[in-house]
Amino acid sequence: MRRLLAPVRATTGTARWLLVAGMLIVALFVVFALFADWIAPFGFNQTTGADGIKFEKLSPPGGAHLFGVNDLFFDVYSRVVWGARTALLVVLLSVLISVVLGVALGLLSGYVGGWLDRTLVLVMDAVYALPSLLLAIVFAFLLRGTLGSGVAAAALSLTVIYLPQYFRVVRNTTVSAREATYVEAARAFGASNTTIMGRYLFSNVIQSVPVIGTLNAADAISTLAALGFLGLGIQPNEASEWGFDLSRAMDDAASGIWWTGLFPGLAIVLLVTGLTLVGEGLNETVNPTLRKRRFAKVEMSEPAGRTDPLGVPAGVGATPAGVAVEPVADWGPESGEEAAR
């Protein structure tokens, strides 16, 4: 929990506020996803109530149907809640697969080098150059024959998009870390290649992955919805998917029916916004060039006897007389005022 909240503590002012807002939004959808069975009043493909009577097609919000009913007799509110589970599941799967594959390939490519490295870099660069949605469309189109149009096919179609990013980051870090002194030392001790890759390089290379992961998750939610909107995503009988619901709602819009499209659309916007805010917040704490630190207050005329952080009594040694500088690393909310520049 402490580690989880570390980025929050490291930020200040607006940045912290935005990060917390993002985390809350994401948390809301995680709750939706985990407890959909309890939160949603109906199943994701349920078209009749408990009394066996079919829902009234396209009935407006109100009564038993908080967000109304869509043209397939589905309860819109339930579809939104169940959609959170589908979206997060697909995104988690695709990001996980691309992280595992990307990190493994990147480590191998960067450490081994040679023609393997050159080939992989070229292929990954080529994949990365293509428009991501186009890539996902082609893969969804190809996978439809073998894997059908469920969660697995959608997750794999997205994996292809994100794989090159992890590969690139991990490979480049590995190439520079390979020559580092600590790796040389490990080699001198007689560590095997697998040990060096697994223990020394892996832990150093893995650090930038969470930031890319969160930002990719945001992007993956939109891409999944886009696939669904184009009719190449998850079909409505397999799971509830917001993009598909929106594609059905396009026809309703002309006749003034707003509730079938508005709610799934808002769900996408909210979740993507939340994930982006978290990703950017993490990025700002990891990337020192963007960070605005909380500077420690510099106190003049220190009472005698107090020591500065180096353990040197005030007024003695290198520190100018009477000036105590608190450690910059300690940016808790209580430590000093915020300096604007």
Add this chain to the structure above:
Amino acid sequence: MRAGSLPRYLLQRLLLVIPMILVLLTLVFFLLRVAPGDPVTATLGDRLPQEAIDARRAQLGLDRPLIVQFFEYLGQVATLNFGEAISDNQPILGVVRDNGGATLTLTLGAFLFALLVGIPLGRLAGRRRDSAGDVVIRIFGVVSYAAPVFFVGLLMQMWLARPLGLPTSGIASPRVMFTVSAEPITHILLVDAILQGNWAATGDILVHHVLPCLALGLLLCGIFIRLVRVNLLQTLQADYVEAARARGIPEKQVVKKHAFRNALVPVVTVIGLQVALTLSGAVLTEKTFNWPGLGFKLLQYIEVRDYIAVQGIVTFIALLVVVMSLVVDVVNALIDPRVRYQ
């Protein structure tokens, strides 16, 4: 040629493009051919008897070894021949010519909107970091990027089109479409209407552009806001900006002359990087507004499972992206000499 000279950089960059294109073409070809079933059966399988399918396959040369077909494909692409669709026998180059124009005017309009709105907003946000304005602009940037094009399009169709009297489907009214495309000059509808001096048609086409360009432009706008903001923040911390301040130059001038101009350099790079994203967004915009562009056509071919047509269009887009990134790199090298030394 001396290191860092422009011709040398251009040559290096050009040489890098060739393997890239080869890898892309190989990927596209094998991806679409490894798929189960052959293209003819996939497209026409439920409509023709087996003998007819075999005859069609032989006619298209699809019964030959894959490697032979691959080299033939490479040869064709080298002469800008992207094959012929199986479903409607259209040459793909003709499809690109007839539908590419609509995609071009859509994306250019969107870029124009994004630049005109995004850059000033990003500058404002970066200039007054953490002010209320900054927070509002940043949230606008994040949300406009987060909102899917088709959702924005849907909202516009529901709540914006009727009160403003704007069309929500197609690039022109059917009549205009018919008269203007009867005598194509450039195959870009808007340009043709202007060249024909048909001002009523031009107006009609422009009005049809408003909502689609706005929907796609909002997506790109978020990117420019973020980019300009972050770059301005970084340049404002640079030593030369500090030096300018120390010389007593008013803050307004410092931002305008010293920081902002340099913050704009990466925007050129990013415009190049956004070509791929813009094309992704264009596919969705075209579907949302029934826009007769390349993405719309691609989706139609996907629906009828026409592998050859999909392969042709994807090949074209891949080449386009590579060429655009080359162009952007060259422009960058012209603007910023540091690039040439990397």
